[in-house]
Amino acid sequence: MAVVEAGTVSRAADILRISQPAASKLIQDLEADTGLQLFERDSGRLVPTGRGMRLYEEVERIFGGVHQLARAVEAIRREEHGQLVIGTMPALSGPFITRVLKLFRARHPDVFVSVEARSSQFLTEAVLLRRLDVVMVISGLEHPSVVGEALKSPPAVAILPKGHRLCEKKELTPPDFADEPFIAFGPTSMMRRKVDAIFDAYGLRPKIVIEATTAPNVAEFVAAGLGVTIGDPLSMEIVTDRVVIRRFVPEIAFEYEIVRPVRARNSSLVADFVAAAHAAALGTTIAP
Structure with a gap:
């Protein structure tokens, strides 16, 4: 040879x-x-x-x-040391999943971890087939072979470019966004529907100048000064140090869901991963 x-x-x-x-x-x-x-x-x-x-x-x-x-x-x-195959939707695949894994590996430094970032639909199908041990998705899956629990994200926040005139306020409402260039999520996204519903209740519509289907894109466009947005903290952490965060009212609740098989392999590791995810969600780096 x-x-x-x-x-x-x-x-x-x-x-x-x-x-x-x-x-x-x-x-x-x-x-x-x-x-x-x-x-x-x-x-x-x-x-x-x-x-x-x-x-x-x-x-x-x-x-x-x-x-x-x-x-x-x-x-x-x-x-012998254990392994965990997890799935996460792209919105949570940046700083958030990194913080989750830091917490998890502090307890299990020898466990081999594999991470897949895919759409919620793909991940729910994969966990049904038991190809993934646990997934974090946007919407729940009702099926007798899996169990889901809410991953509570802090309420949605207003996200502004540094130096924006609205930074002077500590709290923002829909009327504050009138005539402001707005970076919106795609029309079919959960966050877009929630934001539109709040503005409709005030008889307003945001002045959308850019739409994007992924949270990292929305976050980066705001950080670049192209407009303002309203988003859930966990998916916006990628720009923590490059934007200004303000409380938004009325409050918009936004929840992800953790889904795992009822009889999961490596059940103790899955339980510790879920605990790490909850702890990481409570300690989000992007907050008013």
Whole structure:
């Protein structure tokens, strides 16, 4: 394998950490043992014959199996310490999930954790199939094989660019946003529907200049000074140090949900992860 892949006996010898004469002797011994001419000499180089390449392919397959075995051993070692496969919607996949994992790994430093950031629909289907141990999604899933509990996010807040005129106020209401360029979530999002309902109750409509489907985009647009928005703190933490946060009234409650199988594997690890998620939600870094 070394000679075929390296191209020369000298380079193969370097890979194997042996001398070139020793490598040449090994090739000669292999040809004698197999009774096959594995290489042809061409201008001082060894060129694999057709038989040589067939043997190389078989050896490569065997080495592939050995590597697969090594991966299996590593997976078994991980299982001894435990492993957790979690899913989170993109809105929570930034600073929030990082804080959750810091809390979780403080208790379980040896546990292997895998994180998937996907849509709520994908995650709920994956947890039903028991491909994921626990997921954090925007809406609950009613099914006898899973259990869900609310991950309480602090109330929605007004998020302003630094230096904005509304920063002078400690508390903001829908009339304060009249004629202000507004960065809105996509029309089908839960936050957009909640914000629209509050403004409708005041007989107002926000002056939407940009719509975005993801919380990180909305947050970044506000931080860049393109407008103001109203959002839930957990999904806005990506811009904590680059925006100004003010209390918004009337209060808009916003809840995510943690969903897990009724009989979850690694149930104790799942329970500790859920506890870490609740603690992280209470300690959000973005607050009035």
